Structures are given as structure tokens and as C-alpha cells.
Amino acid sequence: MxxxxxxxxxxxxxxxxxxxxxxxxxxxxxxxxxxxxxxxxxxxxxxxxxxxxxxxxxxxxxxxxxxxxxxxxxxxxxxxxxxxxxxxxxxxxxxxxxxxxxxxxxxxxxxxxAQLERRFIKERQREGIDRAKAEGVYRGGKRRIDRKQLFAMANAGHGVAVIAKSLGCSRMHVYRVLANEREGQGVGSELGPAG
Known part of the structure; x- marks a missing residue:
């Protein structure tokens, strides 16, 4: 046990x-x-x-x-x-x-x-964003990672695990950013091995 x-x-x-x-x-x-x-x-x-x-x-x-x-x-x-x-x-x-x-x-x-609390947090966040947009002060959330560095490392052949560790984020986050970029701009760079 x-x-x-x-x-x-x-x-x-x-x-x-x-x-x-x-x-x-x-x-x-x-x-x-x-x-x-x-x-x-x-x-x-x-x-x-x-x-x-x-x-x-x-x-x-x-x-x-x-x-x-x-x-x-x-x-x-x-x-x-x-x-x-x-x-x-x-x-x-x-x-x-x-x-x-x-x-x-x-x-x-x-x-x-816990689920209700999460729903309430999202509702309050949405209300705050809507209010900020109406007042013309909403600028959107700040990006948490350096996307240019991420793309540079990916194009240099670094694997997802190496990129994630270097940028201090999860591998899933790296995959998501790369997938969104490919869908939006047709980026076709291949990733190196996951290590």
C-alpha cells in the first residue's frame, strides 16, 4: 500500500x-x-x-x-x-x-x-472582457511563450520535448501552436524527434 x-x-x-x-x-x-x-x-x-x-x-x-x-x-x-x-x-x-x-x-x-465554480469563473471573465471591450480598453490576453523562438527551434529541427523544456511549457502547448500556425498559414516544416 x-x-x-x-x-x-x-x-x-x-x-x-x-x-x-x-x-x-x-x-x-x-x-x-x-x-x-x-x-x-x-x-x-x-x-x-x-x-x-x-x-x-x-x-x-x-x-x-x-x-x-x-x-x-x-x-x-x-x-x-x-x-x-x-x-x-x-x-x-x-x-x-x-x-x-x-x-x-x-x-x-x-x-x-468545483464544476459550478469553474462555470462562474468563466462567466465573470467573459463579463469582464465584454465590459472592457465596450469601454475600448480590451487588448486581449498576453502570449505566454515566445512564438518566434518556438518556430525557429521547430524549423531548426528541434523536437517538441526540447522546445517545450526550453520555453517552459507543455509539449501539448507546442503541438497546439504549431498546428494552429500550419492551419492558418500553411506552414509545412517538419518537427524533429520528440526528444
Whole structure:
């Protein structure tokens, strides 16, 4: 039986240190982390690896439920996958575990709250953008990576993993930027190997 920690933040400029320290303090011998949105399971390779690694009696630990996911169905699917492996899910704040039936019910309710919270955040963000546009002060979001450097590295034959590490972003982000550029301008440069 092992305690296995999972930490997640949504963007590359957010800090994982607090979550990692808490998971270590809780006795997690293995901890995986990633910087990717919790809105869906897409691109969350570290979480997928952890779930595959789970053995009967193991415990997947997260600091808060929204670190596991912000969509109720995704959270319940993760809990179900852990159940299939005879493993448990534990949320530290507030403390909830799927070891008992009550914990599963609470986890479902918390998942619904996390999804609602995400919806409210998006609505407030949209209202703020609409208001800024109406006042003529909206300039759009700032790009988080140097796209010129990304394209230069790709055209020089560097692999996606090397580009992502150099720019401090995920491989999925590099793939997305390159795919959007190709669709928009017909760029046809080939990428080197993923390493």
C-alpha cells in the first residue's frame, strides 16, 4: 500500500511548491505533477501515468478536489478508475476519502461544486472582457511563450520535448501552436524527434 500524490496547476506561470510540500508532508512517496488545465482529462499524461501505476490498497492523494479535475464527470471517472484498481482517492482539504460510501457521496457533491465554480469563473471573465471591450480598453490576453523562438527551434529541427523544456511549457502547448500556425498559414516544416 502506497500513498501517491498528484499536484496540478493550470498554467505554466503558476507555482506547484505548496502542493508538493503538502503531499510530501502527508507521506506521499511518489508525487507526479503537471501544469495543465483541469477542465478536462486531455493532455494530463502525469495523472494517467499515476492511475496506471496504482495497485490494490494504494491511495491517490490530492490537496484539493479541483486539482483532480473541475468537471464532475471527469472526477467521478477518475474515482471509478481508481476503484477498478482497488485503490482509493483522498482529498486533503477538506479531508474526504473514497474508502467508505459516505466519502464517495461527499466527493460527488464536491465535484459538482468545483464544476459550478469553474462555470462562474468563466462567466465573470467573459463579463469582464465584454465590459472592457465596450469601454475600448480590451487588448486581449498576453502570449505566454515566445512564438518566434518556438518556430525557429521547430524549423531548426528541434523536437517538441526540447522546445517545450526550453520555453517552459507543455509539449501539448507546442503541438497546439504549431498546428494552429500550419492551419492558418500553411506552414509545412517538419518537427524533429520528440526528444
Amino acid at each position: 502506497a500513498r501517491i500524490g498528484y499536484a496540478r496547476v493550470s498554467t505554466i506561470d503558476q507555482d506547484l511548491d505548496t502542493q508538493l510540500a503538502r503531499l510530501k508532508a502527508e507521506g506521499c512517496g511518489v508525487i507526479r505533477s503537471e501544469k495543465v488545465s483541469g477542465g478536462s482529462r486531455a493532455g494530463r499524461s502525469e495523472l494517467a501515468t499515476l492511475i496506471e501505476f496504482l495497485r490494490p490498497g494504494d491511495e491517490l492523494v490530492v490537496t484539493r478536489l479541483d486539482r483532480l479535475g473541475r468537471d464532475t464527470r471527469d472526477v467521478l471517472n477518475i474515482v471509478h478508475e481508481c476503484d477498478q484498481r482497488e485503490a482509493f482517492v483522498t482529498v486533503l482539504d477538506p479531508h474526504v476519502t473514497t474508502r467508505g460510501e459516505t466519502g464517495r457521496i461527499v466527493m460527488t457533491v464536491l465535484g459538482m461544486v
